[in-house]
Amino acid sequence: MGELEALNETTVKSYLAQRGLAERLGGGPEDWAAEPITDGNVNLLFRVKNPHAGRSLIVKQALGYAWRYPDFKMPKGRLAIEHAVLQVAAEHAPEQVPEVYFFSPEDAVLVMEDLNRHREMRAALREGTRFPRAAEHLGRYMARTLFYTSDLYLPSGEKKARAAELVNPVLRKVQEDLVFTQPFMEHPNNRYSPPLEPLVREIYADDGLRAEVHELKERYMTQAQALIHNDLHTGSILANEEETKVVDPEFAFFGPMGHDLGTYLGNLALAYAAYEAHAPNEEEKRAFRDWLLESLIETWRVFEREFLAAWEKDVQREEWSSDRYRERYLKRLLQDAAGFGAAEMFRRLIGMAHVSDFWSIEDEDERAAAESLGLDIARAWIASWRALERPEDLAALVRAGRVLL
Amino acid sequence: MGELEALNETTVKSYLAQRGLAERLGGGPEDWAAEPITDGNVNLLFRVKNPHAGRSLIVKQALGYAWRYPDFKMPKGRLAIEHAVLQVAAEHAPEQVPEVYFFSPEDAVLVMEDLNRHREMRAALREGTRFPRAAEHLGRYMARTLFYTSDLYLPSGEKKARAAELVNPVLRKVQEDLVFTQPFMEHPNNRYSPPLEPLVREIYADDGLRAEVHELKERYMTQAQALIHNDLHTGSILANEEETKVVDPEFAFFGPMGHDLGTYLGNLALAYAAYEAHAPNEEEKRAFRDWLLESLIETWRVFEREFLAAWEKDVQREEWSSDRYRERYLKRLLQDAAGFGAAEMFRRLIGMAHVSDFWSIEDEDERAAAESLGLDIARAWIASWRALERPEDLAALVRAGRVLL
Numbered sequence: 001m002g003e004l005e006a007l008n009e010t011t012v013k014s015y016l017a018q019r020g021l022a023e024r025l026g027g028g029p030e031d032w033a034a035e036p037i038t039d040g041n042v043n044l045l046f047r048v049k050n051p052h053a054g055r056s057l058i059v060k061q062a063l064g065y066a067w068r069y070p071d072f073k074m075p076k077g078r079l080a081i082e083h084a085v086l087q088v089a090a091e092h093a094p095e096q097v098p099e100v101y102f103f104s105p106e107d108a109v110l111v112m113e114d115l116n117r118h119r120e121m122r123a124a125l126r127e128g129t130r131f132p133r134a135a136e137h138l139g140r141y142m143a144r145t146l147f148y149t150s151d152l153y154l155p156s157g158e159k160k161a162r163a164a165e166l167v168n169p170v171l172r173k174v175q176e177d178l179v180f181t182q183p184f185m186e187h188p189n190n191r192y193s194p195p196l197e198p199l200v201r202e203i204y205a206d207d208g209l210r211a212e213v214h215e216l217k218e219r220y221m222t223q224a225q226a227l228i229h230n231d232l233h234t235g236s237i238l239a240n241e242e243e244t245k246v247v248d249p250e251f252a253f254f255g256p257m258g259h260d261l262g263t264y265l266g267n268l269a270l271a272y273a274a275y276e277a278h279a280p281n282e283e284e285k286r287a288f289r290d291w292l293l294e295s296l297i298e299t300w301r302v303f304e305r306e307f308l309a310a311w312e313k314d315v316q317r318e319e320w321s322s323d324r325y326r327e328r329y330l331k332r333l334l335q336d337a338a339g340f341g342a343a344e345m346f347r348r349l350i351g352m353a354h355v356s357d358f359w360s361i362e363d364e365d366e367r368a369a370a371e372s373l374g375l376d377i378a379r380a381w382i383a384s385w386r387a388l389e390r391p392e393d394l395a396a397l398v399r400a401g402r403v404l405l
Numbered sequence: 406m407g408e409l410e411a412l413n414e415t416t417v418k419s420y421l422a423q424r425g426l427a428e429r430l431g432g433g434p435e436d437w438a439a440e441p442i443t444d445g446n447v448n449l450l451f452r453v454k455n456p457h458a459g460r461s462l463i464v465k466q467a468l469g470y471a472w473r474y475p476d477f478k479m480p481k482g483r484l485a486i487e488h489a490v491l492q493v494a495a496e497h498a499p500e501q502v503p504e505v506y507f508f509s510p511e512d513a514v515l516v517m518e519d520l521n522r523h524r525e526m527r528a529a530l531r532e533g534t535r536f537p538r539a540a541e542h543l544g545r546y547m548a549r550t551l552f553y554t555s556d557l558y559l560p561s562g563e564k565k566a567r568a569a570e571l572v573n574p575v576l577r578k579v580q581e582d583l584v585f586t587q588p589f590m591e592h593p594n595n596r597y598s599p600p601l602e603p604l605v606r607e608i609y610a611d612d613g614l615r616a617e618v619h620e621l622k623e624r625y626m627t628q629a630q631a632l633i634h635n636d637l638h639t640g641s642i643l644a645n646e647e648e649t650k651v652v653d654p655e656f657a658f659f660g661p662m663g664h665d666l667g668t669y670l671g672n673l674a675l676a677y678a679a680y681e682a683h684a685p686n687e688e689e690k691r692a693f694r695d696w697l698l699e700s701l702i703e704t705w706r707v708f709e710r711e712f713l714a715a716w717e718k719d720v721q722r723e724e725w726s727s728d729r730y731r732e733r734y735l736k737r738l739l740q741d742a743a744g745f746g747a748a749e750m751f752r753r754l755i756g757m758a759h760v761s762d763f764w765s766i767e768d769e770d771e772r773a774a775a776e777s778l779g780l781d782i783a784r785a786w787i788a789s790w791r792a793l794e795r796p797e798d799l800a801a802l803v804r805a806g807r808v809l810l
Contacts, residue, residue: 156581214726223628224629
């Protein structure tokens, strides 16, 4: 059998039938409707429905390049990484990931649960939507996926073997460049709202800031602490009032836990900053921002509680027996989260990959004002990351942020 | 061809002839004499000489176990790791390693330069022998092998691919256990001179000390900073007045640079402590210890100078452009060296693998007295490793050490 060609609305149905997945939908291809989902840039995605049975599923196919930018080559093996991470999560935090129905590494095709009852968290936050259970779900998801893939739990040889399987060099290099390098230097990939120019110049000229980011980059490149999602922003989260699902873990590798924590918390801070422009009025601005910061603090508290519970129950006790080490471990993670969170904020504001929180603000001055608040918070986080003690410290720095334009 | 059997004095000669190595020695097997070298525990080692031509070479064969302890299984692939490291060193610090003449991964046989004009540094230090060029050579060796295998120099993908090739999980686990775990808990593998009992009890009970060692262990297990030798103690160094050679890199993997630095500097501190018993008189005790500490400081200074020279010349400048980062990088390495050096000292004094510096002291009380000085220095290093600024700080802590019995 040759290589599977790029699927389309017709062939995706016959593919499902050939792979014995008809039962999932009921009926046969003639009963189904397939539609491409074109939100993303990278993978082919289809929703295939049986409208008669009210059932649907998602088919994801990885090509050897980003489908929207065919010149941008990407290894098809990224889907095997996604699958490996979904398996880990299915074991330790099954409610926070889509169920996998089928995976073919040869075809680079993954068939999974349709999350059509959920919204992209980023888009919903822009509108001031609260997710009352997100902190509980995401704190728990991070605690369990990170603890159970770390040296605290996995036997030494097994951890090293898994890390060597999931090196993911191409996608990591993308993040090394886009998150940790380009936003802090004059670089043709960087984009930012023109009124930010003086602020951006300050950032480019700040050797002390770059020293901090270099250290975070070094950690990102060298610290195989746990299997991290590595793209855990609010666009990788689908949620509603009841449920919270983490998707798209194709960037995963064994890296610093603080990167997942910081990426998520940093994106809450970005939502806070962007709400400068999205809020319908001052009262709602204050109320929604209060909720965002409560959720930030609660996410950390749940993370900490669940991480310690996993430690209590399942740590390799002969290997890691010091109480003081455990205390410091958690404190280091909070500090790392602030550092990595700041890097994430900077890159979303002045690097290549922006987010809809801000680009949805049409008026340039309004957008730049909100973005300047984001930059102010990012600078505060990175200026003090090594000294933070509690999640309330992070929240206080968000609240102290100022619009600089 | 089946698996190569364990070589002996006869078959090692025919092996060399069959592999086209006769030219190295001149003549043929009938002209050669082979003798086993039985200093080590792990590999088969032979010196093969042509006495007529005054030439010799070393043959090293890895079996699937430690030759002296056949129940102790060890992967034969360790010799491929040794060979890979010798290749790296041959490129960046050729004068500090033996020349490789031949390597067969299938046979797990390495043929290399005979270093019979050198002495084991550890044995010589015990007798008060100075090595006037060791600091220059080893500082340079560490600077260049570490810099040129780090992310500072290697392209991102190449570094990750090399790290995934050289995982070395079995030998790393040995060190995780023997260096970072067992010496800090009641463990049947631990051995120590009986008079040390009260001190050892204090160490076992010290949760703060264990927290520091856990953090170093975590770093050892997760931080893929550069290709480290991972066993760079004075028994892995063969030297004379003119030359210094680093051997036996079979434990190598991508780990924290500070571990190589600390292992070597920690072993200088152990030589200092052991000289408590070996010194022929007070004057020579003072003089040799002065030399040891000067050499410790000079090793660091040369390391720093050579590391910065390599950085200046060959760093990936787009990736690592901050001056402050470079300054901090070096300071962090000094601090890491103190932490890892302390762990090395503890394990040589109260863990499973002791060193001849101390076990050559026959009188138990004298030995324990010298060992207690080693423990006092180790505790001082680990109590302050995060705050050290200069190599003189490390030397001062050695000098402030006290015999505790």
